[in-house]
Amino acid sequence: MTNYNYNKNLIMKKVLIKFIGLVLLLTLIIPTSYAGNKQRAGQAGAGELLINPWARSSGFGGANVACIKGFESIFVNVAGVALTHGTDLVFTRTNWLKGSDININAFGFSQKMGDSGVLSLAVMSMDFGEIPITTVELPDGGLGTFHPQYTNITLAFAKEFSNSIYGGFAIKVVNEGISNLSASGVALDAGIQYVTGARKQIHFGITMQNVGPTMKFTGDGMSFRGSTSEGPTMTIEQRSADFELPSLIKIAFAYDIDIATTHMITLAGNFTSNSFTKDQINLGMQYSFKDILILRGGYVYEEGILDTDDRTTAYTGPTAGASVQIPFNKEKGQTFSIDYSYRPTDPFDGTHSLGVKISL
DSSP states (O other): OHHHHHHHHHHHHHHHHHHHHHHHHHHHHTTGGGTTOGGGTTOBOOGGGGOOOOHHHHHTTTOTTTTOOSTTHHHHOGGGGGGOOSEEEEEEEEEETTTSOEEEEEEEEEEEETTTEEEEEEEEEEEOOOEEOOOSSOTTOOSOEEOOEEEEEEEEEEEEOSSSEEEEEEEEEEEEEETTEEEEEEEEEEEEEEEESTTSOEEEEEEEEEEOOOBOOBSGGGEEEEOOSSSOOEEEEOOOOOBBOOOEEEEEEEEEEEETTTEEEEEEEEEEEESSSOOEEEEEEEEEETTTEEEEEEEEEETTTTSTTTOOSSBOSEEEEEEEEEEEETTTTEEEEEEEEEEOBSSSSOEEEEEEEEEO
């Protein structure tokens, strides 16, 4: 039995070393060669992969890459999914850029499997409403409406390699489409969290996201009926250009401060290196009272965000959020919580997210 445990631990260490090496290699090679390159801005597609639909992490400004735990880690840093204690069920409704009539529905779950593994599934769907069909001949519409669909499905697995190191990976299926045109693709995420300190109050994290092959649009929308001056009428199909995914890496740090056993303050920050948009610095702070009332705020900084003329994003930087978490079985850690976040924007009237979470 002793030899068995020794061999098992040895295998786990080898797997962990290879996993960490792979993540570090990919984060160094894939995105950083073009990170923050202004000349590549706007060249990537599938921009919905960069939209955070979850209330807790968006209120933190996405700064909790190193310390996030449970289901919402599937968007921020998949390694944190490994810290799910049992089952997490989450649903969030986001009014994105209020006034644009665009809503986002997101739901999913995390389920602990065995002693150290956790499996998660998340679905995000953007609702653009009904848009009038217009043509050159009928610019005011009158031909009916069409309904664009953006859907992301993420399947993730994370594992606790030791009481200090957690790792995970995720596969995303991306789909965009209207009635006669669509594009589909696959993206990969991977992440690591490391916790240390006498009270495990020091957190480090690194994650890469949205790495995958190019996508392209196909369908009847790429064709039209045409002819030469003397030739017969025929269907002519155009080719869509390929577009890349908005890959990125994040390197993060967080620190927990316990005050009189009932209060906790978490300070967090990370650097985001984007391949097709400006690099960002995310800063956040969270206050927790008995793990029942949780207040959080953050700031997302990028070059030019303080100047209206130079800003290239609708978001102005600050974020805020709160959670009320009600325990209904303290011994098993079962809770029900309501989460809210707000991200101010210019133009529009901000982005509001309201969600519920059940931990069993």
